[in-house]
Amino acid sequence: MRTIAVTNQKGGVGKTTTAVNLAASLAHFGRRVLIVDCDAQTNATLSFGINPAKLDATVYDIFTGEASAPEVIVRYSDRLHVIPATPDLAGGEAEKSPAASRGQALKQALSGLTGYDFVLVDCPPTLGLINVNVLVYVEEIIIPMQCQFFALQGISLLLKTIDLVQKRVNPRLKITGVLPCMFDGRTTLSKEVLEEIKGHFGEKVYRTRIRSNVRLAEAPSFGKPVLEYDPNCNGALDYLSLAREVLGLAEDA
Amino acid sequence: MRTIAVTNQKGGVGKTTTAVNLAASLAHFGRRVLIVDCDAQTNATLSFGINPAKLDATVYDIFTGEASAPEVIVRYSDRLHVIPATPDLAGGEAEKSPAASRGQALKQALSGLTGYDFVLVDCPPTLGLINVNVLVYVEEIIIPMQCQFFALQGISLLLKTIDLVQKRVNPRLKITGVLPCMFDGRTTLSKEVLEEIKGHFGEKVYRTRIRSNVRLAEAPSFGKPVLEYDPNCNGALDYLSLAREVLGLAEDA
Numbered sequence A, B: 001m002r003t004i005a006v007t008n009q010k011g012g013v014g015k016t017t018t019a020v021n022l023a024a025s026l027a028h029f030g031r032r033v034l035i036v037d038c039d040a041q042t043n044a045t046l047s048f049g050i051n052p053a054k055l056d057a058t059v060y061d062i063f064t065g066e067a068s069a070p071e072v073i074v075r076y077s078d079r080l081h082v083i084p085a086t087p088d089l090a091g092g093e094a095e096k097s098p099a100a101s102r103g104q105a106l107k108q109a110l111s112g113l114t115g116y117d118f119v120l121v122d123c124p125p126t127l128g129l130i131n132v133n134v135l136v137y138v139e140e141i142i143i144p145m146q147c148q149f150f151a152l153q154g155i156s157l158l159l160k161t162i163d164l165v166q167k168r169v170n171p172r173l174k175i176t177g178v179l180p181c182m183f184d185g186r187t188t189l190s191k192e193v194l195e196e197i198k199g200h201f202g203e204k205v206y207r208t209r210i211r212s213n214v215r216l217a218e219a220p221s222f223g224k225p226v227l228e229y230d231p232n233c234n235g236a237l238d239y240l241s242l243a244r245e246v247l248g249l250a251e252d253a
């Protein structure tokens, strides 16, 4: 089972869009996927048409240790399940449980999971205790980056945090890949920033670039991943291409 | 003197782009403007070509009370001054000073300022103590919103926070305006979300919409506001239009 955090403390760079659509694309290729929404903004939850206001059991109860994974998992489709988030995650209370305050809450609740090939975790745009819980649990990290001027700003702080967790608590944690998002191939700026990102991360930068595509912004308002909303648009094709890279498949699989 | 926070805890919606370019546009109309960067990502600071790594004195020292405003202000141009940020703001230490922990640090340091017509504050994408310090200090708030599906998500939390500060500490605090950013007029989604935003905020939504314009994303990499980088592009025109609305000027001023 591969466990992957989709994280970047910079806001609005494509974390949720990537977590949701990579999850759907992996399921499309036959994998059983669980996506865990750890963001109080509940954007991933909403992207599957799940209304956080109507739920009793969410990832919040996983953090407080009051519920087990099976009690909170929502089935979106046969191969795509969701642990939803709730705005209550913003209160600062979720991190206060003994396990969460040591970064162990997700690991304790989810390491025993069976029946999934992939667990993807959508992270909030912060470097706080919730994110630490995620980094302690997963073995892989995908960093979405918007190819704009500020993309590499603050990246050293993210890398330091990852490094700290990896050295002290989770030796298997590694950055699997960096994903250029909202890519606008027509502008010199995008290409320059992409070069800068490659200079920084080298081989880790995925060949796939997620191009700017309005369908990706529209799909959440229909409560479905883009693959269901418009299977032939660039957004869908790009995330299928990313899934192939993540799976190590040939480009025409 | 008008004091305005540019805030929205959602990431990547246009706070910095708005703070920087509204500041420059107000200066263009002859006003003396101070822009205060309160974000550890230092994006506004970088947008003026200021390198945070080379500074001894920043807004951090304002928070800790170790420096006064005149000691940290950097002159970008005659009418446009900057209090720069530093990545150290992320450490959680800045908020620990007696004044900052009560939300009073900015107010104490900046209320005595003279010589400016406008003070604009660029806020981080959080609802933490740094933001509270900003809300305790300013009298006005501009909320940039991206016209996408998640725009109104989490807005109630922001409004609650503003309400709390206004009731308990700062009765003159008010939301002056909501600014549609990164507006893509071609898509139905943008128009639908704009309608939703208007339904929510009514008259407070500026007539000006900041259209998606790559020049706005490029300008920071040249260390200057868009008005200097490309004075005739849509980005420049839109922020001049916003400045007119903020100043209460006629549209052809």
Ligand SMILES: Nc1ncnc2c1ncn2[C@@H]1O[C@H](COP(=O)(O)OP(=O)(O)OP(=O)(O)O)[C@@H](O)[C@H]1O
Residues within 6 Å of the ligand: A010, A011, A012, A013, A014, A015, A016, A017, A018, A039, A041, A043, A123, A124, A125, A181, A182, A183, A210, A211, A212, A213, A214, A215, A216, A217, A218, A220, B010, B011, B148, B149, B150
């Ligand atoms: N490739 C794309 N093309 C067009 N729109 C996109 C693309 N990727 C993301 N978006 C839109 O941009 C906005 C921000 O994306 P997203 O929510 O995925 O970022 P995020 O990093 O999860 O943000 P946050 O930090 O707030 O969690 C959303 O409205 C999303 O629909």
Ligand SMILES: Nc1ncnc2c1ncn2[C@@H]1O[C@H](COP(=O)(O)OP(=O)(O)OP(=O)(O)O)[C@@H](O)[C@H]1O
Residues within 6 Å of the ligand: A010, A011, A148, A149, A150, B010, B011, B012, B013, B014, B015, B016, B017, B018, B039, B041, B043, B123, B124, B125, B181, B182, B183, B210, B211, B212, B213, B214, B215, B216, B217, B218, B220
């Ligand atoms: N109207 C626009 N057209 C094109 N690009 C834009 C526009 N407004 C902002 N951008 C770009 O989008 C990105 C996010 O904008 P910005 O940094 O202003 O958002 P923010 O709300 O300050 O983000 P954060 O929450 O990280 O502080 C930046 O790279 C910026 O240059």
Ligand SMILES: [Mg+2]
Residues within 6 Å of the ligand: A015, A016, A017, A039, A043, A044, A122, A123
């Ligand atoms: Mg998100």
Ligand SMILES: [Mg+2]
Residues within 6 Å of the ligand: B015, B016, B017, B039, B043, B044, B122, B123
């Ligand atoms: Mg910003």
